[in-house]
Amino acid sequence: RIMRPDDANIAGNVHGGTILKMIEEAGAIISTRHCNSQAGEPCVAALARVERTDFLSPMCIGEVANVSAEITYTSRHSVEVQVNVMSENILTGAKKVTNKATLWYVPLSLKNVNKVLEVPPIQYARKEQEDEGKKRYEEQKLDRLETKQRNGDVILPVINPEPHTVGYSQSSLIHLVGPSDCTLLGFVHGGVTMKLMDEVAGIVAARHCKTNIVTASVDAINFHEKIKKGCVITVSGRMTFTSNKSMEIEVFVDADPFVDESRERYRAVSAFFTYVSLSKEGKPLPVPQLLTETEDEKRRFEEGKGRYLQTKAKRQAQMQQAAQQ
Amino acid sequence: RIMRPDDANIAGNVHGGTILKMIEEAGAIISTRHCNSQAGEPCVAALARVERTDFLSPMCIGEVANVSAEITYTSRHSVEVQVNVMSENILTGAKKVTNKATLWYVPLSLKNVNKVLEVPPIQYARKEQEDEGKKRYEEQKLDRLETKQRNGDVILPVINPEPHTVGYSQSSLIHLVGPSDCTLLGFVHGGVTMKLMDEVAGIVAARHCKTNIVTASVDAINFHEKIKKGCVITVSGRMTFTSNKSMEIEVFVDADPFVDESRERYRAVSAFFTYVSLSKEGKPLPVPQLLTETEDEKRRFEEGKGRYLQTKAKRQAQMQQAAQQ
Amino acid sequence: RIMRPDDANIAGNVHGGTILKMIEEAGAIISTRHCNSQAGEPCVAALARVERTDFLSPMCIGEVANVSAEITYTSRHSVEVQVNVMSENILTGAKKVTNKATLWYVPLSLKNVNKVLEVPPIQYARKEQEDEGKKRYEEQKLDRLETKQRNGDVILPVINPEPHTVGYSQSSLIHLVGPSDCTLLGFVHGGVTMKLMDEVAGIVAARHCKTNIVTASVDAINFHEKIKKGCVITVSGRMTFTSNKSMEIEVFVDADPFVDESRERYRAVSAFFTYVSLSKEGKPLPVPQLLTETEDEKRRFEEGKGRYLQTKAKRQAQMQQAAQQ
Secondary structure (H helix, E strand, O other), rough: EEHHHHEEOOOEEEEEHHHHHHHHHHOOOOHHHHHHHOOOOOEEEEEEEEOOEEOOOOOOOEEEEEEEEEEEEOOOEEEEEEEEEEEEOOOOOEEEEEEEEEEEEEEEEEEOOOOOOOOOOOOOOOOHHHHHHHHHHHHHHHHHHHHOOOOOOOOOOOEEEEEEEHHHHOEEEEEEOHHHHHHHEEEEOHHHHHHHHHHHHHHHHHHHHOOOEEEEEOOOOEOOOOOOOOOOEEEEEEEEEEEOOOOOEEEEEEEEOOOOOOOOOOEEEEEEEEEEEEOOOOOOOOOOEEEEEOHHHHHHHHHHHHHHHHHHHHHHHHHHHHHOO | EOOOOOHHHHEEEEEEHHHHHHHHHHHHHHHHHHHHOOOOOOOOEEEEEOEEEEOOOEOEEEEEEEEHHHHHHEEEOOOEEEEEEEEEEEOOOOEEEEEEEEEEEEEEEEOOOOOOOOOOOOOOOHHHHHHHHHHHHHHHHHHHHHHEEEEEOOOOOOOOOOEHHHHHHHHHEEEEEHHHHHHHHHEHHHHHHHHHHHHHHHHHHHHHOOOEEEEEOOOOEOOOOOOEEOOOOEEEEEEEEOOOEEEEEEEHHHHHHEOOOOOOOOEEEEEEEEEEOOOOOEEEOOOOOEEOOHOOOOOOOHHHHHHHHHHHHHHHHHHHHHHHH | EOOOOOHOOOOOOEEHHHHHHHHHHHHHHHHHHHHHOOOOOOOEEEEOOOOOEOOOOOOEEOOOEEEEEEEHHHHHHOOEEEEEEEEEEOOOOOOEEEEEEEEEEEEEEOOOOOOOOOOOOOOOOOOOOOOOHHHHHHHHHHHHHHHHHHHOOOOOOOOOOOEEEEEHHOEEEEEEEEHHHHHOOOEHHHHHHHHHHHHHHHHHHHHHHOEEEEEEEEEEEEEOOOOOOOEEEEEEEEEEEEOOOEEEEEEEEEEEEEOOOOOOOOOEEEEEEEEOOOOOOOOOOOOOEEEEEOOHHHHHHHHHHHHHHHHHHHHHHHHHHHHOO
């Protein structure tokens, strides 16, 4: 579809969140279709996890986004979907890969939303494809378990913060979940959640560096708990780390089923977003360093640095590998 | 994309206007891409006309709409696009053709919006395809000229109308044209206009028969004049004819460039929409007869009857032809 | 236009904010048209104030909202517009008055947004109409000045609040101002701001009483400062007073032009919203009493009580007057 002014920031760059939402919709369609392809209980595929995603090149207003999706692995209860996004300038014909994402879905019964159904297996062209898929499946399963445990943090407000401190840029928004945000089962689409997360992270980044910012990458996102129609969700973001030219922002999503007395507010999702600051010509700008004050902030800065160096090393290894081929 | 609650009426049937908007977006993308496929002035394809369209089967919330488009004819300054819409129930895998539409676009220069550019010619597999396309091109050109002339009517309000009269159900809405309604050139997308037209026609039909109604078909729509960002558009509808099971509604679109002193309010588009009334089980219901009072209303009723009988005869001829093959 | 699922809460009642947004759009159109009706500099009417508004009966999904607007007074630099909203159930034909609102607009030059233009005077049928309008004009002018002065309060966060305290239900959201939120001048539509205010106030009310709530009335709202495209706006709400069956919520709007270094964050709007809690059958429910803790909270509670009693007295006087006629 054509990118509209509402999909973009004032500099004309399409929000990463808009792209994440399109990716998730494509993933939900293909995996729901697959899981219903054999006779049996009807089901809806629910997003369980999105693997780390890089935004390779910015998309602009007026360009057309082409989204394609393919199922690449099935375990007994989950589906791995690979989604590619290309931006096409229909005036010049130029096409660019904008985004590649891997998503995991789980089929939930339409009749009983707490029942996870079995996934029809796919055929693999080669045995190695199945083995590699299985390896990816095991890895993500482990990572999901891990993040579930360290999911208890809360963002506390700060009064009169200094510029470039963590408290200065931290932000949160609330959103009342409406019918158009939800699947047939009455739960929020993963893509809607990701769009709100990107919105908050973008505001944190812009408050920190006061320039035009764009999403550079999103770390793996795990969806631990479903969010029901009628909930209020609070999406909060705080900066955790800055390198010379990038900012890492941690985002939390908390759901408050306030009309349902029996449930407490709970943490539904958390993730790290990385942003870069761009000049008017679209070149990366240096980013003011994050000033850490408390012990926790210093610890999170070091952890962010670890993730940053690890990603950098991985990318260099890939480039060397590519150069040798 | 997946159909959401906001795309549909309370009975869960997707608005004809939502489908028209998707059709037009697909047509605009493929024709803009084609018109820019040769080196030359960059341009944007503007909708000039939509041929008569039948809604073959209703689409429901939760179904996925698959839209495909193909260029079928090019004249020197215009492109004919054929768009097909399939609805897919991803739970059952069932697919149905919902809609086939033919649209005409004209390439306007990005630098000078009043300049119509030349269209790169397409290759035809067979000579007959070109001849048939040329015939369609001449026919629509004639029809556009004709409708341009009789475009002067105005809908006046009626005080305390009787049920089932024309005045009783006539309706109008106003809409302030915002940035997301517009193309790169700053003019309203044809699809946005058609969606508003369907909304008004649907209110007229529902007021008349007070049941669940769905769009059955849309007569050819000609876009005589562009509508600019910042205009207020008034969309008005009145019932012109009822058969036993259908209602014909005439819809006018007037644009009021109210901050631009130099221009008067003008008629931008007009068209006929046909609706049917459905029971809770989705079966067509009888429609109360339209009570005509003035001479003009009686004349319009007879003209509507003429269109109705003509369409019916055409459809019967097609079915006989199909039966003989 | 037809009310859609996204316009309403889960109980099907249309959000007061949706109605306020429609009212403001109608007011902006009629006053912009009027201010451009004489030759001169083109201008856009900007909302300066909305008088106190009562929501007389709730509107539901599937109903059609009819909005009509009329200019009732003009001063040298401002326009008073009276807007009426009727809800129509198009299946039964039943119509109800939902809302009456009075809005004040000021014409700003399209070329120079800081220049207030002169308003073409309207003709009055009777001299008394002009005199009454002038009285209303003087009154609102005085009230605007007053509220401008007491506009400095800030909502501070509370850690682990007890149920039914002020801190327990207070809420805030941030919103990045996009192109569709803005007028041709690049400033946020008053209606967009009011919709966000109603959203926050509704969440505060729902958190307090954990039931289905609807907007009962909105106190006069003054728009002190324009908010520009690209700003982040923070909308915060806290409960100030509860009677047996109603809740009063104070809402603040702060604009943060964060890419524009030269401007600090500033208070743009503030207002009081009143909500009632409804049972599933639509009957008013008793509301848990607000627990006030600090001196400020107790003072605000008393002030709210004053406003409540004043409104009640005014309404009783009107009813007596009506009964005597």
